[in-house]
Amino acid sequence: MKFNILCKDENARVTVIETERGLVHTPQFMPVGTTATVKAVTPEQLKDIGAEIILCNTYHLYLRPGENIIKRLGGLHRFTGWNGPILTDSGGFQVYSLSSLRKVTDDGVEFRSHIDGSLHFITPERAIKIQHALGADIIMAFDECPPYPSSYKYTLQSLKLTTSWAERCKRAHSGNTSQALFGIFQGGFYKDLRTKSVEEITEIGFDGYATGGLSVGEPKELMHEMIHFTGELMPEEHPRYLMGIGDLIDVLEAVEAGYDLFDCVMPTRNARNGTLFTSRGRISIQRAEFKDDETPLDPECSCYTCRNFTKGYLRHLYLSREILGMTLNTIHNLTFYFTFFRKMREAIMNKEFSKFKTQWYEILKDNFRDTEYVSR
Amino acid sequence: MKFNILCKDENARVTVIETERGLVHTPQFMPVGTTATVKAVTPEQLKDIGAEIILCNTYHLYLRPGENIIKRLGGLHRFTGWNGPILTDSGGFQVYSLSSLRKVTDDGVEFRSHIDGSLHFITPERAIKIQHALGADIIMAFDECPPYPSSYKYTLQSLKLTTSWAERCKRAHSGNTSQALFGIFQGGFYKDLRTKSVEEITEIGFDGYATGGLSVGEPKELMHEMIHFTGELMPEEHPRYLMGIGDLIDVLEAVEAGYDLFDCVMPTRNARNGTLFTSRGRISIQRAEFKDDETPLDPECSCYTCRNFTKGYLRHLYLSREILGMTLNTIHNLTFYFTFFRKMREAIMNKEFSKFKTQWYEILKDNFRDTEYVSR
Numbered sequence: 001m002k003f004n005i006l007c008k009d010e011n012a013r014v015t016v017i018e019t020e021r022g023l024v025h026t027p028q029f030m031p032v033g034t035t036a037t038v039k040a041v042t043p044e045q046l047k048d049i050g051a052e053i054i055l056c057n058t059y060h061l062y063l064r065p066g067e068n069i070i071k072r073l074g075g076l077h078r079f080t081g082w083n084g085p086i087l088t089d090s091g092g093f094q095v096y097s098l099s100s101l102r103k104v105t106d107d108g109v110e111f112r113s114h115i116d117g118s119l120h121f122i123t124p125e126r127a128i129k130i131q132h133a134l135g136a137d138i139i140m141a142f143d144e145c146p147p148y149p150s151s152y153k154y155t156l157q158s159l160k161l162t163t164s165w166a167e168r169c170k171r172a173h174s175g176n177t178s179q180a181l182f183g184i185f186q187g188g189f190y191k192d193l194r195t196k197s198v199e200e201i202t203e204i205g206f207d208g209y210a211t212g213g214l215s216v217g218e219p220k221e222l223m224h225e226m227i228h229f230t231g232e233l234m235p236e237e238h239p240r241y242l243m244g245i246g247d248l249i250d251v252l253e254a255v256e257a258g259y260d261l262f263d264c265v266m267p268t269r270n271a272r273n274g275t276l277f278t279s280r281g282r283i284s285i286q287r288a289e290f291k292d293d294e295t296p297l298d299p300e301c302s303c304y305t306c307r308n309f310t311k312g313y314l315r316h317l318y319l320s321r322e323i324l325g326m327t328l329n330t331i332h333n334l335t336f337y338f339t340f341f342r343k344m345r346e347a348i349m350n351k352e353f354s355k356f357k358t359q360w361y362e363i364l365k366d367n368f369r370d371t372e373y374v375s376r
Numbered sequence: 377m378k379f380n381i382l383c384k385d386e387n388a389r390v391t392v393i394e395t396e397r398g399l400v401h402t403p404q405f406m407p408v409g410t411t412a413t414v415k416a417v418t419p420e421q422l423k424d425i426g427a428e429i430i431l432c433n434t435y436h437l438y439l440r441p442g443e444n445i446i447k448r449l450g451g452l453h454r455f456t457g458w459n460g461p462i463l464t465d466s467g468g469f470q471v472y473s474l475s476s477l478r479k480v481t482d483d484g485v486e487f488r489s490h491i492d493g494s495l496h497f498i499t500p501e502r503a504i505k506i507q508h509a510l511g512a513d514i515i516m517a518f519d520e521c522p523p524y525p526s527s528y529k530y531t532l533q534s535l536k537l538t539t540s541w542a543e544r545c546k547r548a549h550s551g552n553t554s555q556a557l558f559g560i561f562q563g564g565f566y567k568d569l570r571t572k573s574v575e576e577i578t579e580i581g582f583d584g585y586a587t588g589g590l591s592v593g594e595p596k597e598l599m600h601e602m603i604h605f606t607g608e609l610m611p612e613e614h615p616r617y618l619m620g621i622g623d624l625i626d627v628l629e630a631v632e633a634g635y636d637l638f639d640c641v642m643p644t645r646n647a648r649n650g651t652l653f654t655s656r657g658r659i660s661i662q663r664a665e666f667k668d669d670e671t672p673l674d675p676e677c678s679c680y681t682c683r684n685f686t687k688g689y690l691r692h693l694y695l696s697r698e699i700l701g702m703t704l705n706t707i708h709n710l711t712f713y714f715t716f717f718r719k720m721r722e723a724i725m726n727k728e729f730s731k732f733k734t735q736w737y738e739i740l741k742d743n744f745r746d747t748e749y750v751s752r
Binding site: 035036037039040041042043044064065069072073074078079080081291292294304308309310312313315316317319320322323324326327328 | 411412413415416417418419420440441445448449450454455456457667668670680684685686688689691692693695696698699700701702703704
């Protein structure tokens with residue numbers, strides 16, 4: 001993996017991550033392909049709408065079909081038919097958020113599968129080994145994610161664990177030159193612990209760095225404060241990834257703070273639930289007013305969905321629970337995201353990010369923030 | 377609509393139906409797009425795999441979203457984004473098979489919606505008016521479909537009704553030159569009544585003719601006997617459509633008997649249920665033996681699914697209930713059907729249909745007939 005910073009506008013930056021399977025232009029959004037498919041779209045459709053890199057979840061793929069089956073079938077790229085770059089998370093967050101009976105020890109985490117209740121034990125070494133079998137271009141260290149709120153004492157202990165696990169991940173990864181390994185910062189919402197985490201993790205040394213442990217239930221203001229605080233601390237010469245965050249207002253803050261990579265289920269999950277993003281705001285496609293609306297979702301969008309289908313048709317598909325509706329909505333929402341990120345890169349190149357942020361903040365604030373929203 | 381017979385091999389024939397929106401080469405299979413979408417695939421994917429014409433169900437579209445909404449949104453072609461030829465059935469069969477509390481009078485049929493239980497009354501004139509609003513290239517007369525078994529007396533009465541409704545449909549359609557209207561033969565499983573129906577319906581005169589009332593629970597042998605019997609009777613100089621039948625063994629019989637057009641949910645519904653058609657027989661993708669199978673579904677198939685994905689991946693998608701699995705399976709099964717029909721046309725052109733039928737009969741007999749099969 002090579003990394004080049006092409007342009008900076010204050011802390012916001014345009015970079016290129018060069019992997020063996022293609023370039024990733026940042027700021028970039030990674031669609032989530034939890035179970036080795038970005039839900040409801042083909043790899044061909046993903047390419048067509050401009051996806052550069054997708055994320056797959058190690059936790060899910062470890063449980064089903066199992067990393068060794070994917071390895072025998074040629075690794076994640078061959079398995080999914082997606083030939084571009086792939087990032088796998090380490091499973092740390094999913095163990096925290098999805099499994100039951102989680103028991104953390106110094107050595108690793110014991111948990112029960114959310115699918116069948118079976119018992120599993122994952123160590124840092126095992127998390128790396130699983131990710132080696134999966135074969136993504138970028139893999140993540142195994143971390144421990146403290147819930148919100150957590151005491152200073154708990155957060156400090158958890159941080160020490162994450163650091164020691166990061167060292168073990170680095171060791172377990174030594175000799176592997178085909179996959180980049182990113183370290184993860186934790187430290188909850190205590191600034192001194194965040195600082196300590198950045199110091200310890202960068203000391204170990206990774207190909208890129210991620211901030212984890214945000215968007216776990218904290219108020220937005222606190223999240224934004226931590227995004228800016230951690231952004232300042234992170235090393236410049238490596239990719240910076242803000243894990244699990246994709247609400248576009250949060251993205252604006254994070255890009256301003258110098259983050260490069262993002263992932264979130266928001267565009268895809270909302271699409272399947274009939275919530276669509278447009279240049280004029282959020283649309284719930286089931287609303288009666290759209291029943292004979294012959295206009296496309298977004299007159300400014302040139303995606304397959306907007307070129308060929310009316311809101312009236314999309315509403316009909318939604319009410320009829322038709323699979324095609326989910327596919328067309330996903331194509332549109334992801335296109336909206338990719339377009340937003342492309343425009344953001346252009347704004348940075350033109351040294352106009354601040355203007356871009358102000359403009360979009362207004363649009364997003366009035367039309368996108370809503371309790372109907374499904375994030376994470 | 378223009379109709380040309382290009383070639384005959386005994387009774388089997390290759391024809392071209394010329395519509396304003398494109399050519400239909402027969403024998404041809406029409407994928408079923410019940411609610412204005414062939415389930416799980418985009419119109420673009422349908423075109424790519426070679427679909428020439430799709431069928432939509434008037435009954436479903438009348439109930440939801442309503443024909444007037446589709447009309448306001450520019451008709452079925454604009455609504456669905458499918459710009460090729462479309463055929464709509466009249467709703468007669470669905471009223472018979474899906475609705476409850478069906479009450480047939482000389483004037484029409486009263487029934488309750490399978491969606492919300494609401495009460496509806498459809499007359500032949502109304503069925504034609506609905507199909508005018510939908511705007512398909514080929515529309516169907518409104519008929520009454522007797523169940524199996526039915527007495528001679530009931531079948532005769534029903535036949536008289538179908539004939540009188542056919543006359544009313546023809547009148548209701550007069551002046552409309554942009555849509556072709558096909559008549560439907562009924563008569564159950566009584567040969568003299570089938571003969572009578574053909575005489576009466578052809579006497580009225582339509583742009584094409586269909587045989588209805590088969591595949592309603594009768595033994596296969598009886599169905600095949602009636603397919604051949606009706607095939608002999610049908611006028612040569614018009615398209616011949618065998619409604620609702622798509623089991624490939626039945627198709628072989630019907631093409632031999634001189635039928636041109638077919639529709640059936642079999643390839644699409646089976647795809648969604650994980651049953652896949654290959655040149656070596658039927659596959660249930662969920663079987664454990666496929667878990668690390670790195671071969672495509674069918675080595676002889678060149679569809680998007682077979683070019684890019686392994687059986688192991690398709691099994692994983694199926695077990696994970698992923699939408700993409702339904703899409704990829706549908707692409708494959710429809711490709712299998714279109715390839716089968718193309719080869720059938722080639723065999724007829726080469727005067728080798730009899731050989732083709734014998735060869736495929738053996739393959740299909742051993743590997744395709746199965747109680748797991750979902751037809752109609």
